[in-house]
Amino acid sequence: TIPLQHGAHRIGNRTDADMQRWRDLRFGQFIHWGVYAIPGGMWDGKVYNGAAEWIRSWKEMPHEAYDQLYKQFNPVKYNPADWAQQAKNMGAKYMIITTKHHDGFCLWPSKYAKYTIANTPYKKDILGPMVEAYNKAGIDAYLYFSIIDWNHPDWRTSIKSPADSMAMARFKVFVKNQLKELLDRYPTVKGFWFDGTWDESWKNDGAFSDELEQYLQQLHPGLIIGSRLRADEKGARHFDSNSRLMGDYEQGWERKLPNTIADVHGNDWEGVMTVPENQWGYHQQWFGHVKSANELIEMLVKSASLNGNFVLNFGPKPDGTFRTEEQELMRNIGRWMQVNGSAVYGTGYAGLEKPDWGYYTRKTGTDTVYMVVCNVPVNGNLRVKLPAKQSIAKAWALEQPGVALQPELVSRDEYFIPVEQKVYTSPLVIVMKLEQQQRGQGNFEKAKT
Numbered sequence: 001t002i003p004l005q006h007g008a009h010r011i012g013n014r015t016d017a018d019m020q021r022w023r024d025l026r027f028g029q030f031i032h033w034g035v036y037a038i039p040g041g042m043w044d045g046k047v048y049n050g051a052a053e054w055i056r057s058w059k060e061m062p063h064e065a066y067d068q069l070y071k072q073f074n075p076v077k078y079n080p081a082d083w084a085q086q087a088k089n090m091g092a093k094y095m096i097i098t099t100k101h102h103d104g105f106c107l108w109p110s111k112y113a114k115y116t117i118a119n120t121p122y123k124k125d126i127l128g129p130m131v132e133a134y135n136k137a138g139i140d141a142y143l144y145f146s147i148i149d150w151n152h153p154d155w156r157t158s159i160k161s162p163a164d165s166m167a168m169a170r171f172k173v174f175v176k177n178q179l180k181e182l183l184d185r186y187p188t189v190k191g192f193w194f195d196g197t198w199d200e201s202w203k204n205d206g207a208f209s210d211e212l213e214q215y216l217q218q219l220h221p222g223l224i225i226g227s228r229l230r231a232d233e234k235g236a237r238h239f240d241s242n243s244r245l246m247g248d249y250e251q252g253w254e255r256k257l258p259n260t261i262a263d264v265h266g267n268d269w270e271g272v273m274t275v276p277e278n279q280w281g282y283h284q285q286w287f288g289h290v291k292s293a294n295e296l297i298e299m300l301v302k303s304a305s306l307n308g309n310f311v312l313n314f315g316p317k318p319d320g321t322f323r324t325e326e327q328e329l330m331r332n333i334g335r336w337m338q339v340n341g342s343a344v345y346g347t348g349y350a351g352l353e354k355p356d357w358g359y360y361t362r363k364t365g366t367d368t369v370y371m372v373v374c375n376v377p378v379n380g381n382l383r384v385k386l387p388a389k390q391s392i393a394k395a396w397a398l399e400q401p402g403v404a405l406q407p408e409l410v411s412r413d414e415y416f417i418p419v420e421q422k423v424y425t426s427p428l429v430i431v432m433k434l435e436q437q438q439r440g441q442g443n444f445e446k447a448k449t
């Protein structure tokens with residue numbers, strides 16, 4: 001291995017209680033909200049085809065026009081208690097809020113900047129009431145923070161002169177000040193979700209990203225910070241130059257998920273997902289594929305089945321309400337989570353061969369395995385392949401705990417569990433208790449030869 005000063009400082013996953021809490025939560029709500037919600041992906045009668053929160057970079061959006069929009073930011077219908085209730089109903093156990101996106105607009109009255117909520121018609125702090133409301137609803141709060149800051153005069157994408165170096169030095173002090181300010185103002189937050197760390201100015205300063213991460217951990221022990229903050233001294237990001245994950249979990253799964261347990265290399269990870277193809281901030285016109293509740297439930301279960309967390313994104317409107325499609329989604333996902341959440345919360349990889357009909361999740365540290373059926377087999381049987389010497393002690397549909405299912409042993413360590421042939425409008429969950437095989441061929445009668 002290459003000797004590194006600023007590579008990964010820990011081999012393997014964190015084993016502390018804060019990290020286990022993060023793992024057990026499994027399901028988060030991302031919120032992208034800021035000035036970009038005002039244009040909502042449109043300007044001067046034209047539609048922006050990019051991601052709405054990037055509209056300032058669109059050639060049809062003059063910077064000076066965008067940079068005046070904050071004077072209109074006045075979400076009179078903003079009701080964080082209502083947001084928290086909807087998130088709770090959906091079944092989210094943590095939330096990530098954009099404190100400041102790439103445009104540099106701060107949703108809190110930062111004393112280190114002018115481009116903040118304090119100088120809008122709304123005036124009041126957005127973040128405090130939000131963190132409070134979500135915590136009150138039993139939902140942990142995490143803070144998204146963009147290192148890129150298009151509004152700050154000292155931000156540099158690359159360092160090309162001594163003047164750039166001095167500007168970037170000032171900028172790094174500003175970043176540290178704002179992050180400490182956020183921790184001082186919102187001490188119940190559980191971690192940061194960093195973004196905007198791909199430019200040279202940051203990538204080539206692995207020492208600073210390392211020092212910053214350690215500074216934050218000292219300020220607030222136990223903070224959970226993903227791999228995207230970090231670069232090592234050779235410019236390697238997420239994984240250091242010895243392919244070791246930096247940070248507390250792999251944070252590269254954005255709008256995509258791993259497919260097999262091999263893809264996650266034994267690391268904790270989190271996938272973040274948009275409802276439309278590629279919109280994080282509010283866009284008036286969702287074009288392309290808009291994911292359904294069942295699609296998103298399947299992604300959530302798939303993530304848990306591969307030892308990862310799943311965070312679904314919402315882009316509130318400028319008035320402070322969620323668009324109807326998002327409210328509908330929160331209700332529909334919540335209806336399923338209300339009944340089947342135990343197949344997700346506190347679960348992880350089951351250690352079984354991936355079945356065609358859906359996903360296995362295992363309640364961490366137990367013999368309880370959930371079968372989440374997304375593709376009902378036309379042959380009416382759910383095939384369950386167990387590792388050698390394991391057998392199914394009991395099996396039942398989650399919604400009918402009193403009705404024992406009769407798995408049929410069809411060959412060594414392989415069972416068929418019959419599934420009722422009917423119209424399913426959401427994934428079906430079956431619970432199995434596994435046990436070490438008794439003598440002979442498992443607990444159910446041998447297939448008729």
Ligand SMILES: Cc1ccc([C@@H]2N[C@@H](C)[C@@H](O)[C@H]2O)cc1
Pocket residue numbers: 032051053054195196254272280
């Ligand atoms: C190329 C690219 C840059 C930044 C992003 C940001 N990361 C997401 C979590 C959103 O904040 C998006 O604006 C997405 C793609």
